[in-house]
Amino acid sequence: MAEEKRGYIVYINGPVVKARGMQGFQMREMVLVGEKKLIGEIISLEGDIGTIQVYEETSGLKTNELVIGMGKPLSVKLGPGIIGNVFDGIERPLSQILERGSFIPEGIGLISIDPTKKWDVEVLVKEGDVLASGDVYARVEETSMITHKLLVPPGIKGTVVFAEKSGSYNIEHTLVILKDGSVEHRLLMYSEWPVRIPRPVKERMPINKLLVTGQRVIDTFFPLAKGGTAAIPGGFGTGKTITQHQLAKWSDADIIVYIGCGERGNEITEVLEDFPELQDPRNGKPLMDRTVLIANTSNMPVAAREASIYTGITIAEYFRDMGYNIAVMADSTSRWAEALREIAGRLEEMPAEEGYPAYLASRLAQFYERAGYVKTLGGAEGSITIIGAVSPASGDFSEPVTQATKRMVGAFLALDRELAHARHFPAINWLSSYSGYVAMLADWYRENVAEDMLELREKMLGILQEEDNLMEIVKLVGEDVLPDEQRLILEIAKIIKRGYLQQNAYHRDDSYVSLWRQYRMLKVIDRLYTRSSICVKKGIPLSKVRNDRLFSQIVSMKYNAGEDDPGYFDGLIDEIDEYYNKLESTYGEGGEDSANPVY
Structure with a gap:
């Protein structure tokens, strides 16, 4: 020894x-x-x-x-008992710690997933089988939604010389023994992995599948890809946490790993209270059946906060290796960076910009680079999508953490304080946000939504950009000096902002919007713009082109059209055509009123 x-x-x-x-x-x-x-x-x-x-x-x-x-x-223990659990920054279950008191006592050791609980295990191999790294040797129905596949750990292979019968065992029970030459490997129901070392994969694959979130401003304008990375920066009160909650609830990821990193205790409490009561919208089962929570509040030890995002991403990689698509929510990486800064200060390291250590950017890169769409050692396909919230002081996006994050993420969903104060949620600014995944996802949109989905996106973004330019003139001299064509741009931009970009997280029909509904809503707005623009060019006054009842109906279509109501949008398009056909016939080619005006 x-x-x-x-x-x-x-x-x-x-x-x-x-x-x-x-x-x-x-x-x-x-x-x-x-x-x-x-x-x-x-x-x-x-x-x-x-x-x-x-x-x-x-x-x-x-x-x-x-x-x-x-x-x-x-290292962290990886096995059944992770899903639905709540851990601190180094994977100690808070439910077990609560039994010892209201605070985390010192010296409780590295307690982890419950070693005494028995699980119903189906052993899938027999003596004589040859296994390699990543092969599945048993499985456990961990929750009603997740089948936990027990994999041969990386770096281990051999011939099965012992296989336990299927039955009920705890995680310490030996299920399989592999022999590789003279070396024996005992496979239990769990394995351990160092949190700072990425788990190996067979191949990193191209990113070309949309992470469907049901949030219109994201899915249509600034899409996230499975295996991609995104940042959600915003000052206090701009809605970072509720945006991440919406993504956790509605995204089509198989498993959510939510890392509450250095946030206030009441925010973590809200997550702990809300998530167990939420139902998965796809099957009505508890959302916690596919969620892992890592709660590391701002009053917990600062070094554990620094380790928490590594713990979370390692757990995500473990489930990715089973062939699942994982979404990691890190809230917030700014608090994690502050932990780095505090530790660096105590180590008396030379500070860089705003006191952060010089290696801030490289540490952030190490975290975000563990995202990706991969082929696992066992041949399955899985992905990790990382969505990190950033909390710049006073909403200043020029500070080091936001700037370092912006250089390495594929999508940047900038939250705007003015939009939040105007009660426009999600407060994602359509002018300062971007997504680098649009071109990668072009074929996916064409095959799964519609041929012209991205063309509509470009058209609507162009209207919003033109409206922003026109508003500079309006602020100086007023709207009345603009020609009708430009005033129409302002009216259509209002519809896009209020009727499409603004989304109510607490409304039954508007909290989640399928891609089909998003596309049909865009088609309605596009038809309105096309027909009204033709009328304005023919000289018909904007006061007649802008029909208050019709415009209001289009703004409120997000509340009135359910997922099972395909005819609603066709009816709106028919109304638009009927109104403008009548308007054109009434005013004639020259734009002069040849009869009574249409109201």
């Missing part, structure tokens, strides 16, 4: 501890610090001095207490 490695504490500064006698330790090795055996990780070694970041509260720690090595990096 290897001799136990020991050092002793010589320096304590919050979560940063230095110890002497650390020659035999390794970088990133987990250690137990002090008499309470607090969990820590070695982040620097210089001679016999090791620097440790501690993932628990260090009050009461004293110099000369022991530091004991664990011989492995910070």
Whole structure:
């Protein structure tokens, strides 16, 4: 048996501890610090001095207490019991911690998924079978929505020399024994994986499938792709959290990993209270049956906050390897960056812009680059989509975290304070947001929605851009000086903003809108613009072209047309054609009223 490695504490500064006698330790090795055996990780070694970041509260720690090595990096247990659970930043279940008191006590150790609970396991292999990394050897119906596939861990292969019968076992029970030459591998119901090392895949594949969210401004104008990355930056009160909640509830991902990273306790409480009561809209089952929550509030140890996003992405990679599509919600990466800044300050590292460490951008890149659409070691296809909220102080998008994030994400959904104050939600600014996935998804839109979906998108964005340019003139000299064609642009832009971009998260029919409905709504607005524009060009006064009842009806179509009402949009288009046909015949080619005007 290897001799136990020991050092002793010589320096304590919050979560940063230095110890002497650390020659035999390794970088990133987990250690137990002090008499309470607090969990820590070695982040620097210089001679016999090791620097440790501690993932628990260090009050009461004293110099000369022991530091004991664990011989492995910070790792998480991966197995049945993760889905529907609520963990802290290093995968300790908060429900078990609650049994010990209202606060997380020091020195409780690395408790993880329940080792005593029994699961009904179906073993899929028999003696003599040859297994490689990524092969499925058993499965467990973990929840009503997720089948947990037990995979041969990366780097392990061999011939089955023992296979347990299907039955009810706890996660510590040996299900399969593989023999690879003279080496035996015991496969339990769980495995461990270091959180800072990405899990291997067979191949990274092109990103060409839409992550359907049911949110019109996203699906139509700034689409997210399965395997892609997105940032949702916005100041206080602009709706970052509710936007992520909508994506978690409605997106067509198989599993949601929600990382509450350094947010206020009441926001995490809202998630913990709301998510267990929500139903999955696709099948009516509890949303928690496909959700993992990592709750790391702002008053929890700062080092655990830094580790929380790695814990979350590692869990996501584990389920991706089973062939699932995962959506990771990180709320918020700004609080994570603040944890980096605090630790860097205690380490006396040279600060860069606004006090953040010089490696801020590379750390963010390491996180976002773990997204992707992949072929797994077992040959299945799976994806991880990362959607990170950013909380710039005072809504200043020029600050370092927002700028570093913007350089590496594929979609940038900028939340606007003025829109939020005007009660326009989601408050995604259509002029400062963008998506780099539009071209990649062009074929998908053509095959799954309509040939002209992206053409309509470009047309509507063009109207909104032109309206923004015209508003500069309107602010100076007023709307009355504009010709009717330009005033019509302003009217149509209002319909796009109020009737299409604005979406009510709490309305039964408007909270989620299928792509079919989104396309039909765009067609209605396009028909209105086309027909009204023709009339204006013929010289018909805008006061007659703009029919209040018709315009109001189109704005409110989002509330009146249900998913099972395909004829509603055709009826609206018929009304538009009927009105403008009558208008054109009444006014004639020259635009002069040849009879009574149409009202």
